[in-house]
Amino acid sequence: MPDASEVLFEITKAHLNTGLRGIPVGTVRTSSVDPYKGLHYVGYPVMDIWEVGPEAAVYLLLHKELPTDEQLAGFKANLVARAKGFDTSVFALLKELPKEGHPMEWLNAGLNFMGMTTKTGDYREDGLNVIARLPQLVAAIFRIRSGWGDPIPSKPELGLMENFVHMLGVPGGDNEKLTKMMRVFYTLHLDHGGGNLSTFSGKAVASGLADMYASLGASMAGLSGPRHGRANQDCLNFLRTVGTTDPDEIEAFVRQRLANKQLIFGFGHAVLRAEDPRATIQYALGHQICPDDDLFKTAIAMRERAVKVLKENPKVSNPYPNVDAISGTLLQAVGLEDSDFYTTLFGLSRCSGIAAQVIDERLNFRNGKGVAIYRCKFIAENQPRRG
Ligand code: MLT
Numbered sequence: 001m002p003d004a005s006e007v008l009f010e011i012t013k014a015h016l017n018t019g020l021r022g023i024p025v026g027t028v029r030t031s032s033v034d035p036y037k038g039l040h041y042v043g044y045p046v047m048d049i050w051e052v053g054p055e056a057a058v059y060l061l062l063h064k065e066l067p068t069d070e071q072l073a074g075f076k077a078n079l080v081a082r083a084k085g086f087d088t089s090v091f092a093l094l095k096e097l098p099k100e101g102h103p104m105e106w107l108n109a110g111l112n113f114m115g116m117t118t119k120t121g122d123y124r125e126d127g128l129n130v131i132a133r134l135p136q137l138v139a140a141i142f143r144i145r146s147g148w149g150d151p152i153p154s155k156p157e158l159g160l161m162e163n164f165v166h167m168l169g170v171p172g173g174d175n176e177k178l179t180k181m182m183r184v185f186y187t188l189h190l191d192h193g194g195g196n197l198s199t200f201s202g203k204a205v206a207s208g209l210a211d212m213y214a215s216l217g218a219s220m221a222g223l224s225g226p227r228h229g230r231a232n233q234d235c236l237n238f239l240r241t242v243g244t245t246d247p248d249e250i251e252a253f254v255r256q257r258l259a260n261k262q263l264i265f266g267f268g269h270a271v272l273r274a275e276d277p278r279a280t281i282q283y284a285l286g287h288q289i290c291p292d293d294d295l296f297k298t299a300i301a302m303r304e305r306a307v308k309v310l311k312e313n314p315k316v317s318n319p320y321p322n323v324d325a326i327s328g329t330l331l332q333a334v335g336l337e338d339s340d341f342y343t344t345l346f347g348l349s350r351c352s353g354i355a356a357q358v359i360d361e362r363l364n365f366r367n368g369k370g371v372a373i374y375r376c377k378f379i380a381e382n383q384p385r386r387g
Contacts, residue, residue, distance in 0.1 A: 016379065020195070021270065026371060028194030029364075030061040030356050038277040039192055046188065047277045054160045054186045055079065058131060061191055061356040076159070082132035083156035083163075087117045090137060091151055094144045103141055103344045104224035108217050110137045115213025123362045126212035127355030135160060138348045139167035142341055161186050164348070173335035177289050181334045182345075184285055185327060188278040189346050191353030193271070198223040198347075202354045203361050204374040212358060219354045220347050229350070231265065232342040236295075236328025238265035245297035251305040258313075264306050266325030268318045278323040279303075282330055290333035299329045 008024045015023060032040050039046040041057060042064050049057070052066065059067045059075050067075060090113045097106055111130075114137065119126055140151040152167045161182040165175050194200070202219030206212070223229035242253055254264055269276060283303065290296045303321055310319030328342050336342075361371040 020376075025376070026194060026361075027365070028357065029064055029360055030353060031191040031193055033193040033271045035271055035273040038272060038274070039188075041191065045277070047281065050184065050187050050281055052187070054183055057187045057190055058160075058352050058356070061353055062359070078128070079132040079160065080156040082129050083136065083154060085118065085129065086133040086136045086154065087114065088136075088151070089117065090114060091140055091144070094140055097145075099145060102224065103145060103341050104220060104230070104347065106141045106145060107138065107344050107347055108220050108224075110141060111213055111217050111220065115211060115217075119211055119213055121211055123206070123212050123359050127359050130212060130216060130355055131352045132156070132160075134348050134351055135164035136167060138344050139164055141344060142168055146338065146341075170335045177334045178336070180289060181285070181330050184281065185331070185345060186349040188281060188323065189349035191350070191356070194357060197225070197228045198350055199354050199357055203357055203371070206358045206362055207371055207374045209362075209373075212355060215358055216351050216354060219351070223347050223350060224343060229343040229346045231322075232324040232328050232346060233339040235266040235324040236332060236339040236342065238263075239295055239298055239302070239329060242298050242302070245294055245301060247301040247305055250298065250301045251309060254302075254306050254309045258309065264310065266302075267306055267310060267321055268316070269320075269322045272320070272322065273318050275320040276322040276325075279321045279326050282323070282326045286326065286330050286333070290330060293329070293333040295329045296333055299326050 009022070011023065015021070030042060032043075034040065037045060041049060042060050044060070044066075049060075049066070052060070055076050056067055056072055059072065063071075090110055093113050094106065094110060097109060101109075114130070114133065115126075118129065118133075120129075136151070136154050143149055143151055148169065148171055152169045154163060155166055156163050158166055162179055165173075165179045165182055168178070170178065192199070194203070198219040201222040202215045205218040206215035210218075226234050242250060244250060244253070257264060283300065286293075286296045286299070303325065307319050307321070310316045313319075328339055331342060331345070332339070336345075363370065365371050
């Protein structure tokens with residue numbers, strides 16, 4: 001905990017309307033983001049622990065220590081029991097939703113429904129239930145919205161991501177590769193410090209004592225924006241427009257886009273100032289699971305050439321790839337070709353981290369009193385006193 005009298009940050013007018021960039025507003029126990037070393041889960045660099053697996057990573061965020069074998073087995077059994085309480089009547093709702101709706105809108109509709117029928121009102125209980133049950137909701141969204149058929153019955157004993165891939169039942173999919181990918185994807189997207197937009201929004205809504213489902217709904221609305229979670233969808237669509245794997249042509253493509261004042265998707269980050277370790281891990285995974293995929297080759301050349309070109313501009317504070325630069329490429333290579341769904345996969349994972357942070361803020365912080373209702377100050381502008 002910071003010393004109560006220590007000045008952490010001097011706020012000047014220049015900080016106003018900058019999205020609270022860099023301004024401390026609270027503490028966080030689950031994860032932190034170092035500008036150069038990237039994401040850490042409870043102090044462990046993600047680079048060192050990403051292979052612990054989804055359940056152990058979630059346990060770490062909840063309990064602030066890695067589980068022993070016995071603790072992990074107990075936690076998995078707990079999740080299995082909770083998964084069995086999933087209310088499948090949500091499927092009837094999903095079948096009525098307009099296909100024009102984005103999958104993130106479907107996710108929010110499903111989350112709200114889950115809250116209406118199964119919420120307990122206890123943040124810890126509801127958080128654990130969401131962690132255990134969300135794979136069923138997201139898999140059903142994929143199947144119903146894609147027209148792949150009815151939801152496939154859950155087998156939670158398989159494990160969180162193994163069961164998710166089983167329930168997806170991707171037509172013609174390679175479940176072994178998809179499971180390998182989803183285990184990594186899920187582990188890497190769980191949490192990213194306390195101040196990313198979806199996490200912040202969810203905690204803010206929970207601070208008004210809205211329940212876990214409403215809070216996660218707010219988070220997922222935040223995640224759905226193209227500057228946040230939907231960047232993985234947009235990034236893959238961007239890579240699909242490049243149309244070549246040749247590094248020189250890719251460099252020319254990047255230069256042309258910059259000359260046209262167009263974005264290079266997947267590069268840069270509000271906090272990071274080096275390559276995002278979540279991207280580094282996924283580039284390495286791509287070399288294992290899809291080395292010959294053309295889009296993967298494009299992404300690899302982009303990693304080298306876009307960085308080279310962006311570095312030439314001293315105004316670019318971070319020319320390096322972030323997590324979205326590569327995740328969609330691997331997802332399409334293992335059979336999930338419709339990029340519209342990518343943000344729901346991000347949400348599936350991120351809900352677990354946000355749930356852990358909401359539990360901390362509501363039940364643990366300030367000696368159990370919880371964080372006060374979020375109420376920051378906006379300075380009146382162009383409002384001359386009229387009375
Ligand atoms: C995230 O994982 O939430 C994104 O990298 C955005 C952020 O950290 O602000």
